Amino acid sequence: MPEQSPLDLAEGDLFGPHNLPYGVFSTADEPERRRVGVRIGGHVLDAGAAALTLGSPYAALLARPTLNPLLAAGRTAWRDVRRALTAWVTSPAHRADIEPLLHPVTAVTLHLPYEVADYVDFYASEHHATNVGRIFRPDGDALTPNWKHLPIGYHGRAGTVVVSGTDVVRPSGQRKAPTDPAPVFGPSVKLDIEAEVGFVVGTPSTHGTPVPLADYREHVFGLFLLNDWSARDIQAWEYVPLGPFLGKSFATSVSAWVTPLEALDAAHTAPPARDFPLLPYLDDSDEEEPGGYDIRIEVRINGEVVSAPPFATMYWTAAQQLAQMTVNGASLRTGDLFGSGTVSGPEVNQRGSLLELTWNGRDPIELATGKRTFLEDGDEVTMTAWAPGPHGTRVGLGEVTGRIVPASE
Amino acid sequence: MPEQSPLDLAEGDLFGPHNLPYGVFSTADEPERRRVGVRIGGHVLDAGAAALTLGSPYAALLARPTLNPLLAAGRTAWRDVRRALTAWVTSPAHRADIEPLLHPVTAVTLHLPYEVADYVDFYASEHHATNVGRIFRPDGDALTPNWKHLPIGYHGRAGTVVVSGTDVVRPSGQRKAPTDPAPVFGPSVKLDIEAEVGFVVGTPSTHGTPVPLADYREHVFGLFLLNDWSARDIQAWEYVPLGPFLGKSFATSVSAWVTPLEALDAAHTAPPARDFPLLPYLDDSDEEEPGGYDIRIEVRINGEVVSAPPFATMYWTAAQQLAQMTVNGASLRTGDLFGSGTVSGPEVNQRGSLLELTWNGRDPIELATGKRTFLEDGDEVTMTAWAPGPHGTRVGLGEVTGRIVPASE
Structure with missing residues (x-):
């Protein structure tokens, strides 16, 4: 019997010739x-x-x-x-x-498959933003007034984007619980994950000229899984008024594999119905191709599934995020990354962060490796995903994984 | 008479051999x-x-x-x-x-003299932060509770850092005045400047390892003037909860000249007395070299001086900003920039932004070219500065200038 070729794949292989990341x-x-x-x-x-x-x-x-x-x-x-x-x-x-x-x-x-130019992270899941609003601003409206009018985003640190498999050192920093008389310093005690889909820009754009919705596929090459590690205690103390900084900048893990958009032609899906009419530069109701992607994510901690966030539920699409990012004339460069923001669905077991899964530590989750509110040293977090491919196939996204190592002395 | 050599400089030349940017x-x-x-x-x-x-x-x-x-x-x-x-x-x-x-x-x-890696902007002037707090959050405390415990910063867009002399296209975007029933789209009507000093990192650092205060001069090569152009109307609508994004990302102008830190040895000055004890990683009371710089900035609009911000009044020093930026283990790369944040002194004519100078448009300033609340198309903004050099000399910083051109259609 001849040796089998590595090109003879089992039926249903997530990385068949319909994928090719x-x-x-x-x-x-x-x-x-x-x-x-x-x-x-x-x-x-x-x-x-x-x-x-x-x-x-x-x-x-x-x-x-x-x-x-x-x-x-x-x-x-x-x-x-x-x-x-x-x-x-x-x-x-x-x-x-x-x-x-x-x-x-x-x-x-x-x-790391690309040199990262700028890195922007969005906040595009209504379920995630609502959960975070309820947790961090219990006395106000869960969503800020701007949330349904524009995809909110901010710049992250490009230099600490790391490839899947890279250990993540627990960050240290300032935190101040409401009961603390003064801020204290130490390793984060609320180290968290954020399950996201990232996008990488190929074709640059001209400084001063916005990129319209319809040009999304001229500029974006592909997508990948992204884990936006977050230190919630550092973030909560630092983020007013200029947004997250050290609570996010210590590491962002990306998959080693970029799936070209062409592999995802069968995965397009319409985003949720919009609650407010959108300004013309964001209005995608007439776009030929629905802007969402039916990507099913799974998040595992130490091998155990803790969540299954559905990317199809995202309120804002990647094309809208690209249009927003450039509407002021900001240019795109080859290697620009943007993250979708944490993907959370409407169900408890669809939440893309421990902040939401444990309601900021109030409701620990039970794992075979013990109870968890946030991540412990040694925990390994792995995200996988697939999307519908042509002719009933499934397109696998490359996994993104990372293990927490203790804070440096 | 022999032709004079370009090396025979007039006494007091700001760019003598003591400077060499x-x-x-x-x-x-x-x-x-x-x-x-x-x-x-x-x-x-x-x-x-x-x-x-x-x-x-x-x-x-x-x-x-x-x-x-x-x-x-x-x-x-x-x-x-x-x-x-x-x-x-x-x-x-x-x-x-x-x-x-x-x-x-x-x-x-x-x-542009360097390839920019990451760009971080701080918020280190107490006078500026107090003015902005009073304008944007009139019902709350002017300074947020964290302000005197850590230098607040956020990541900006590295890809739109431009060299002095580059025209700045007026950005368009969403804004919503409290009286608007829904957000409107159009060219910014509150286009502003921010007079800052920027710093460029030379020697990189190791991911996972913080950079202590004492290592500031091992990593930072030099400094320069920076104008962090800001669209206040876009910023006001977008910035809660994740901070400034499109209100800042359309352009950041930097001087064509980087002054090496060695040229500024005579310019060191002690920062203002601290109102709260600082955590050890930020406590510079025992540092050999005082962390401030006595840099005198002048801001001109269409040739007319509108402000003279004194950098010596900054609450947080560059060494503290570097320590803050890396205390969570975030690494530095060659070409990382960080801005001081707007430099504003205690006096009205020392404010480094039109937001403050005109109190968000309430008190227009009178120029030979007309009344101004914010910038008009065609306005040219130029910043210059000097600092004390050795033996009574003055060290000039290279100017940063830019002209506003109309929004693209």
């Missing part, structure tokens, strides 16, 4: 040589090597240490490269050339 | 060739060419299109390069080599 990898024998990889099943295709072997004109975009050259190449190139890759991994004629360029995903090191 | 320039005959320049009087020395001509080992750091390689080289290199430059522009032995490498500053194009 991009990453950057290196191998043990050449740890310094980072290059673009494309995931197929349980393997990584050395995409640049494949392009060279097959005489493809895309080698210049693929035999590189980051995705940025491909991101900057624009939508036509993205489509052409994807078409070529699909042919390489599906056509029997290419098998002999392609198989030697496949590495088991467990045998390679995966790196 | 760094920039990046190109010339009309080679517009694509950006290189490091050092300002001396009214001229720019092609620093990389000088290093090559004089056989200096620093050519590799100086013959480059940005300051980043020099920034990344670390404090010992910064000191050695400055010592070499000082010798080149002062020693008669080098005159014949150096003079041909000088370009009149008016004859070159000055570029």
Whole structure:
């Protein structure tokens, strides 16, 4: 019996040829040589090597240490490269050339796949924003008056975006409980997660010129899972009046795999009905393609599922977030990231943060590894997701995982 | 009579050999060739060419299109390069080599001198924060409870930092006056300035490890004037609960010249007395070098001085801001910028924003070019500054200027 090819995938493989997410990898024998990889099943295709072997004109975009050259190449190139890759991994004629360029995903090191330019985080789930409002501002309206008129966002720290698998050091900082006479300093005691979907910009835009809703797919290359680690005690003390800063800036974990938007054509879904008419630059009621994505996320702590946030429930879409971010003329650069904000559905077991799941620690959750209000040292948080693909398939998003290590002395 | 050398400077020149700020320039005959320049009087020395001509080992750091390689080289290199430059522009032995490498500053194009990594803006003037609190939150305490316990900051947009001289397009966006039944969209009608001092990081830090106060000068290379353009109407509607976003992200102008911290050794001054004891990581009472700088800023609109903000009055120092920014383990990268926040002194004519100078438009100021509450299209805003230098000299900071052009259609 001949050995099975890594290209012969089981039916229903989340990483079949309908998916083909991009990453950057290196191998043990050449740890310094980072290059673009494309995931197929349980393997990584050395995409640049494949392009060279097959005489493809895309080698210049693929035999590189980051995705940025491909991101900057624009939508036509993205489509052409994807078409070529699909042919390489599906056509029997290419098998002999392609198989030697496949590495088991467990045998390679995966790196942050892009150089991050700016990082913006939004706040686009009505259920999440309502829960947070109730917890942090119990005496006011849960949603601020602006919430349903614009996607609220803020800039985060680009330099501390880390790839899935990177340990997260528990941050220290100031906090002040209402009962404390003065602020105290120490490791965060309310270390939390935020389950999000992130988007990466490929094509830049011109400073001074807004990007309309309809141009979303000209600029955004793909999406990925993102965990916006949050220290709730540090955040609560610092965030008035200028917003979150150190409570969020210590680490943001992203998946090693970027799923191109083209793989998600079957996953589009209409966002929830809007409660207020939107200003024209945000009004997506006439857009050809519904702006939401039916992405089903699962959040595990130490292997146990604690939540299943449904991305389809997000009030604001990625296209609206892009339009908002640029309506004042701010330019986009290749490598800009933006996060959706925490994804929380209407049900308790659909909440994307421990803040909400435990109602700020009031209602601990029970895990096999013990009771939890917030994260303990050693806890490992893993997010996975899938979305509908073509012809009844499922498109897997690459997981994002991270383990908490104790605060530095 | 021999022609005077550009190196023979008038007494009191703000850009004498005691200053030597760094920039990046190109010339009309080679517009694509950006290189490091050092300002001396009214001229720019092609620093990389000088290093090559004089056989200096620093050519590799100086013959480059940005300051980043020099920034990344670390404090010992910064000191050695400055010592070499000082010798080149002062020693008669080098005159014949150096003079041909000088370009009149008016004859070159000055570029953004560094690649910006992350950009953080602080809020460190007690007078400014008190004024803003009174204007925006008239029913509450002017300062939030955290203000005197930590330097409040937030991340801004790195991709829209522009060099002095770049036109600023009036941003459009949502605003909602209390009397508006719903938000309206249009060009900002409250376009403002913020006079600040910015700092640029040279030496990076390790993710997970805070930078203590005492290490400030190991990491920060230099400082410069910064104008944090602000659309007050957009900001007022968007900023609760996650802070300023589009009201600030359309443009931040920085001087073309970075003054190395070594040029400011005579400008150190003690910050104001602290009203509360500070947590150890912020407590600078035992630091050898006082953390403030005696920098005198002037703000002109269309050539007319409207304010003279004194940087010496800032409550929080740059070293404290750096310690705050990293105390949660967030890492620094070469090219990180941080702004001091608007500099406002106790007097009305020392306020660093029109928001304060006109009390949110209530008290217009009278200029030769007409009454102003906020900026009008065509207005040009220019900031200049100096600080005490060695032996009674003055160290000029490079100006930052920008002109408002009408909103795009």
